[in-house]
Amino acid sequence: MSFKNKYKASITIFVFIISLIIILSFNSEKTLSQDINLTVSEKVMKMEEGLKKEFEAYFSQNFSKGSKTGDDISQKLLEISQKSNIRTAVFWAMPRSEYLHLVFISPGKKPLVQDITLKDQTLIQTVKSFYVEINNTQLLFADFDLSQAQQLYEWIIKPFEANLEAEKIDTILFCLGKDLRTLPIAALHDGKQFLVEKYSLAIIPAFNLIDSNYTPIEKARILAMGASEFQKQTPLPAVPVELSTIVNMNLTENISPQNLSGGWPGELFLNQEFTLENLKNKLSSQSFNIIHLATHAEFRPGKPENSYIQFWDTKLHLDKVKEINWNNPLAELLVLSACKTAVGDRDVELGFAGLALEAGVESALASLWYVNDIGTLALMSEFYEQLKTAQSKAEAIRQTQIQMIQGDVLLRNERLKFSRGEISLPESLQGLGETNFSHPFYWSGFTLISSPW
Secondary structure: OOHHHHHHHHHHHHHHHHHHHHHHHHHHOOOOOOOOOOOHHHHHHHHHHHHHHHHHHHHOOOOOOOOOOHHHHHHHHHHHHHHHOOOEEEEEEEEOOOEEEEEEEOOOOOOEEEEEEOOHHHHHHHHHHHHHHHOOHHHOOOOOOOHHHHHHHHHHOHHHHHHHHHOOOOEEEEEEOOOOOOOOHHHOEOOOOEHHHOOEEEEOOOHHHOOOOOOOOOOOOEEEEEOOOOOOOOOOOOHHHHHHHHEEOOOOOOOOHHHOOOOEEEEEEEHHHOOHHHHHHHHHHOOOOEEEEEEEEEEOOOOHHHOEEEOOOOEEEHHHHHHOOOEOOEOOEEEEEEEEEOOOOHHHHHHHHOHHHHHOOOEEEEEOOOOOHHHHHHHHHHHHHHOOOOOOHHHHHHHHHHHHHOOOOEEEOOEEEEOOEEEEOOHHHOOOOOEEOOOHHHHOOEEEEEOOO
16 A cells, blocks of 8 residues: 555544544433533433423422432432332433433432433333223233333333332332323333332432432321212222222221221311312311322313312312322322322323322322223222331332232132231122232323332
8 A cells, every 4th residue: 555545544544533432422412411511410400400390380389398409319318228128229211302301319329320212202102102002901811911021121221120129129109201290100010020029119200399208108097089070070999998998987097007907097088078178177177198089080281270080069179289288297199099190191190100209298109101090999998908017108109019910919709818817898799700900001001209208
């Protein structure tokens, strides 16, 4: 080769190397912020502030919570781990036009960042297909197609799978970005197990927008309300059984859940007594740790006032939820057992993920879609049994979902069987035949929102 050709080849290689460096530098900056002067820890805080503004804009109010950096969050997780022996990690998944931005923080560790090359439209379409697959009731007795569940696992969980295992994480808080907030995260699958079989799960609006103190349910009174009949909506005939299974009105003392052999102490209001006025009066005059509302609730597109919880006499719209005195003392859990959400709508996602935040309660448990009446009764009966002994609310719903996956919660011979007992069904609910609740349709839509503890 002549000197001239060698020179040209050298120049070509040099230009290629410089171009490669520029490309790699550009990709490395696709992180929490384009501000190269910020540390990764500070970028986490900046991302959290952006999420806070999203929810403040949707709910038209200021959520005056503290701001924690990534390192602060790491230390908080370490404190919780030392206090409770619960190993919690926080996982942010933020779709961008050309990539999926992932951030992972575990107890006492520095934030980790990965950007996965993935167009947002490809991700969104897969999420929608996954949602449709789970909700196809014609396939409830067929083998569940795991292809989308495994693909989503590959994109979202796999990049930090080794870290989850190395850090012995048992609880994951998911802070999900636009188009992911109503993802039934429990049903993601690694090829062997559903995600909920490996970890306790919760979705959060932002870490800085939740109560991050570990407060296990040691004693609890439940205010259980609901309706089986409605003027303009489909009846929920299992609600009377659901409420009477959850609450034992003969128990007046606030005793330790571990000592309960049946329902929890509390009060019950059904049909005509299920009024907004009764809810307000009870919350202002008595203390309840858990409020359970067995009724239709719907998260709709548009402003918060479009979404509602149905009472016997009126609707409680989402923008009015904050006006209810849920915190006298602070309610540890608000349960909505018959929710329905519209998939793929940003406003719906903000309303669902921000439910506990707007209500001012520690945690909320709600469903992404309406599960049939018996399926809801099965899950709720098991959940309140698991809540008696679980270390956290997230662990209680996890154990409930595992029992359903394994077929230990089922309907047979007109009796609903769950892990620690069974319920005889009234005549109005008989004739349904044998039902197994292992399909993700029955369990994966129920989602714990905000604090997992």
